[in-house]
Amino acid sequence: MALTQYKYMDVIHRCFRCGYCKFPQDWEDVDNCPAYARHRLESYSNGGRLWLIRAWITGEIEWSPHLADIVYSCVACKNCEEKCPLSFAGDIVNMVTAARNEMVEQGLVPPPVKKFLENVQLHGNPYGMAAKKRSEWMGELSLEPYNKQEFLYFVGSEGAYDTRAQLAARALAGLLQKAGTSFGVLGNAETDDGNEVELLGEDGLTEILAEKNITRFNELGVKKIITLSPHAYNAFKTVYPRFGGNYEIYHYTRILQDLLQAGKLQASQMENARITYHDPCFLGRWNNEYTAPRKVLQAIGGSRFIEMPRSRKSALCCGGGAGNYFTDLLGGSEDSPARIRARQARETGADILAVACPNCLSMLEDAVKVEGLENELLVKDIAELMNGS
Amino acid sequence: MDSIYKALVDIVGSDYVSNRTEELFTYSKDLGTSEPRWPDYVAAPKTAEEVSRIVKLANEQNVAVVPLGGGLSLAGLALPLKGGIELDLKRMDQILELNQKARYVLVEAGASHGKLTAHLHKNAPHLMHSEPGAPPAATIGGNIAIHGQGDLGHPYGFNSDMINGMEVVLPTGEICRFGSCALGNDWYTLHPLPDVSLFMGWSGSTGIITKVSLRLFPCKKIQEQDIFVVDDGDLIPDILYELTHIGMAEDLVVVSQEIPPPFNRLHYVLINIAGDCRDEMEFKRQLMFDGKLSKFIQDGTAGIGAGGMDVERPVVSKTSDWRKGGGFEYVGAIVPVTAYPECYRHGVAVSARHGIPYTTLGRVLGTGHSMMFSWTFAFNRADADSVRHSREALHETDEVVLKLGGTLWKPAVFGQKLLMDRMDPNTLQVMKKVKTMLDPNGIMNPGNWEVA
Numbered sequence: 001m002a003l004t005q006y007k008y009m010d011v012i013h014r015c016f017r018c019g020y021c022k023f024p025q026d027w028e029d030v031d032n033c034p035a036y037a038r039h040r041l042e043s044y045s046n047g048g049r050l051w052l053i054r055a056w057i058t059g060e061i062e063w064s065p066h067l068a069d070i071v072y073s074c075v076a077c078k079n080c081e082e083k084c085p086l087s088f089a090g091d092i093v094n095m096v097t098a099a100r101n102e103m104v105e106q107g108l109v110p111p112p113v114k115k116f117l118e119n120v121q122l123h124g125n126p127y128g129m130a131a132k133k134r135s136e137w138m139g140e141l142s143l144e145p146y147n148k149q150e151f152l153y154f155v156g157s158e159g160a161y162d163t164r165a166q167l168a169a170r171a172l173a174g175l176l177q178k179a180g181t182s183f184g185v186l187g188n189a190e191t192d193d194g195n196e197v198e199l200l201g202e203d204g205l206t207e208i209l210a211e212k213n214i215t216r217f218n219e220l221g222v223k224k225i226i227t228l229s230p231h232a233y234n235a236f237k238t239v240y241p242r243f244g245g246n247y248e249i250y251h252y253t254r255i256l257q258d259l260l261q262a263g264k265l266q267a268s269q270m271e272n273a274r275i276t277y278h279d280p281c282f283l284g285r286w287n288n289e290y291t292a293p294r295k296v297l298q299a300i301g302g303s304r305f306i307e308m309p310r311s312r313k314s315a316l317c318c319g320g321g322a323g324n325y326f327t328d329l330l331g332g333s334e335d336s337p338a339r340i341r342a343r344q345a346r347e348t349g350a351d352i353l354a355v356a357c358p359n360c361l362s363m364l365e366d367a368v369k370v371e372g373l374e375n376e377l378l379v380k381d382i383a384e385l386m387n388g389s
Numbered sequence: 390m391d392s393i394y395k396a397l398v399d400i401v402g403s404d405y406v407s408n409r410t411e412e413l414f415t416y417s418k419d420l421g422t423s424e425p426r427w428p429d430y431v432a433a434p435k436t437a438e439e440v441s442r443i444v445k446l447a448n449e450q451n452v453a454v455v456p457l458g459g460g461l462s463l464a465g466l467a468l469p470l471k472g473g474i475e476l477d478l479k480r481m482d483q484i485l486e487l488n489q490k491a492r493y494v495l496v497e498a499g500a501s502h503g504k505l506t507a508h509l510h511k512n513a514p515h516l517m518h519s520e521p522g523a524p525p526a527a528t529i530g531g532n533i534a535i536h537g538q539g540d541l542g543h544p545y546g547f548n549s550d551m552i553n554g555m556e557v558v559l560p561t562g563e564i565c566r567f568g569s570c571a572l573g574n575d576w577y578t579l580h581p582l583p584d585v586s587l588f589m590g591w592s593g594s595t596g597i598i599t600k601v602s603l604r605l606f607p608c609k610k611i612q613e614q615d616i617f618v619v620d621d622g623d624l625i626p627d628i629l630y631e632l633t634h635i636g637m638a639e640d641l642v643v644v645s646q647e648i649p650p651p652f653n654r655l656h657y658v659l660i661n662i663a664g665d666c667r668d669e670m671e672f673k674r675q676l677m678f679d680g681k682l683s684k685f686i687q688d689g690t691a692g693i694g695a696g697g698m699d700v701e702r703p704v705v706s707k708t709s710d711w712r713k714g715g716g717f718e719y720v721g722a723i724v725p726v727t728a729y730p731e732c733y734r735h736g737v738a739v740s741a742r743h744g745i746p747y748t749t750l751g752r753v754l755g756t757g758h759s760m761m762f763s764w765t766f767a768f769n770r771a772d773a774d775s776v777r778h779s780r781e782a783l784h785e786t787d788e789v790v791l792k793l794g795g796t797l798w799k800p801a802v803f804g805q806k807l808l809m810d811r812m813d814p815n816t817l818q819v820m821k822k823v824k825t826m827l828d829p830n831g832i833m834n835p836g837n838w839e840v841a
Binding site: 061 | 412460477506
């Protein structure tokens with residue numbers, strides 16, 4: 001790669017590779033970087049990755065499929081950015097994404113990443129499912145198309161197509177209806193939000209998706225958006241303003257918190273349930289929302305809320321970020337982050353692992369099954385817990 | 390398939406072995422100024438038994454084995470100078486036993502200091518271990534292998550003086566234990582044969598440390614850092630003599646550095662004290678400042694820079710960013726405390742010659758029995774000339790240390806050669822005999838401490 005192309009050339013050599021980026025806030029262990037936890041080789045640590053990227057940029061090493069796997073094994077969870085003590089910490093994920101930009105430019109991405117991007121390009125979702133089936137998530141629910149209601153409920157690709165996440169999407173829609181919230185959906189007119197596409201380095205497609213969504217939102221007069229997914233929440237909040245899309249964005253947990261406070265929604269009852277909560281990276285570390293999900297969970301009657309030692313800024317990512325819920329570059333091991341996280345949840349004594357993200361939902365439910373914990377630990381979206389499903 | 394690669398896969402599993410460029414590149418690099426040295430394989434074992442099998446394989450195949458902990462020595466001590474198998478020990482990271490009444494903890498050697506600190510904080514907050522002035526990813530075993538020292542150096546000496554027992558995989562593959570654990574007892578003392586210096590300080594060239602029993606010490610409820618500032622470095626030995634006489638401090642460190650400007654040419658004596666109640670703290674402060682240090686204050690030659698500050702884990706990585714360059718390396722020496730002024734002056738001079746802002750630090754070891762003195766040279770990793778200057782400054786400083794009558798701590802190969810050139814021939818022969826006896830095929834971290 002030509003030196004001048006890489007946006008962070010004047011910064012990337014500043015990583016000292018000291019390893020702070022591997023730890024949670026309390027230094028409990030070096031396994032809070034999902035890729036490093038999975039592989040335990042320095043090449044997969046964030047420092048190792050940055051040094052490899054720099055070596056590729058300067059021509060010290062050649063591109064290889066393995067290099068691409070390492071670069072794409074970062075799930076953009078931002079644990080590294082929380083722990084790195086140096087002044088460029090806020091650009092660590094950007095440095096990785098910029099390297100992915102170059103790999104995309106040169107057509108040098110791992111096959112599952114290529115598939116992810118192709119599917120989004122062709123079908124508007126990473127699964128390669130038909131766009132006209134996007135609204136099937138609604139099932140028997142009778143939901144109004146968006147037409148100047150107060151809120152647009154943006155379901156996202158996971159909620160629309162992933163069979164497990166569909167349950168959460170429906171649960172949330174039911175709750176909003178029950179609370180009398182004025183909202184509508186886009187149905188088959190919805191398309192991918194582009195959050196993962198940007199993190200996978202496909203800037204052009206990100207722009208197309210953002211502009212497409214923004215045009216639709218503006219045509220329909222959308223002002224306020226509720227998202228099921230923290231990933232969509234992040235895209236609308238931090239990416240879309242770059243393309244002129246400015247809306248009031250709410251992750252659904254904040255809406256549920258408000259509805260509870262306003263008395264428009266009754267908290268469910270779950271006698272003797274022991275609930276722990278997994279912070280999604282794109283709600284927590286990316287957007288600093290730690291309170292609303294906890295407030296909602298703590299309102300559930302008869303239950304006990306148990307915090308995991310690794311929570312909030314220290315939460316271990318489920319490993320699904322930056323498209324890895326589809327590309328699965330960290331799977332296949334008992335040290336896959338989702339499996340570690342499932343064990344951490346079970347160690348609290350909880351019998352319910354609550355999540356607030358459709359990616360985390362499917363990643364962690366799969367992990368619980370592989371760990372053989374399905375009879376001991378239920379993985380539930382907060383929306384499902386609130387409507388008693 | 391490469392037979393060594395296949396054998397390694399059989400031992401540790403395919404996830405934890407690599408002979409691919411990306412891993413070999415990563416492990417070829419040290420964080421300091423050393424030139425890259427490429428291994429042929431990287432393996433990350435989980436148990437001492439796996440380490441043993443790898444070492445036996447290396448003997449059969451006559452390839453080198455280089456153990457690696459946190460990789461933070463900065464002096465290239467875990468670089469594979471002659472290729473072979475780079476052994477990343479960080480998967481051996483379990484905390485096996487915490488014996489609070491006997492005040493020790495048994496850990497696998499790849500456990501990080503950060504992990505141990507967090508474990509103690511959670512499970513035994515009244516106990517602590519001596520943390521090195523390194524990032525928390527530094528491993529317990531790695532620190533012992535380089536004869537490390539840390540923040541309890543004043544009362545208790547080197548970190549390697551705080552060992553109750555060790556498990557070591559010998560260069561021929563046997564797993565050996567030293568200390569009371571060798572009798573099948575608890576890991577509470579190094580006796581009956583406490584001299585296990587066969588492994589400490591040898592940078593893994595005589596064996597691979599796989600378990601360590603570390604002594605723990607009282608962790609007082611209140612901790613603070615006080616700072617005494619002096620502009621005449623010649624006074625430092627006297628000040629330290631007074632402070633070590635009363636033995637009230639847990640850590641005594643003297644820092645002088647060009648950046649930021651308020652530190653330039655001044656000497657900051659960092660005094661960490663601890664107590665279980667306010668009366669104890671006040672008693673210690675009075676002994677130090679009203680008693681031993683008052684004459685310097687009254688003379689107007691020194692003053693209290695700050696008092697009652699929180700004791701925080703040093704973030705040494707920030708040193709790497711002083712020139713926005715991502716790198717630094719230092720020479721560490723063990724010198725008499727009286728050598729502080731000369732060490733400081735030479736540090737300033739060497740740094741000035743190479744256009745590097747000077748940074749010097751001295752930590753008292755024992756009751757003023759010696760001092761670890763370091764000269765740090767930051768560099769810009771992206772600028773070969775800057776790296777060269779730092780490397781030359783390091784070499785010059787190595788020479789200065791020996792001229793001043795000091796000895797080098799965890800020396801790089803350049804410094805090891807300087808030491809061995811001056812070493813008593815009989816001592817050298819003992820070193821050679823030890824090495825030959827333990828490592829007949831010369832496979833363990835070759836190139837380090839090699840007697841010609």
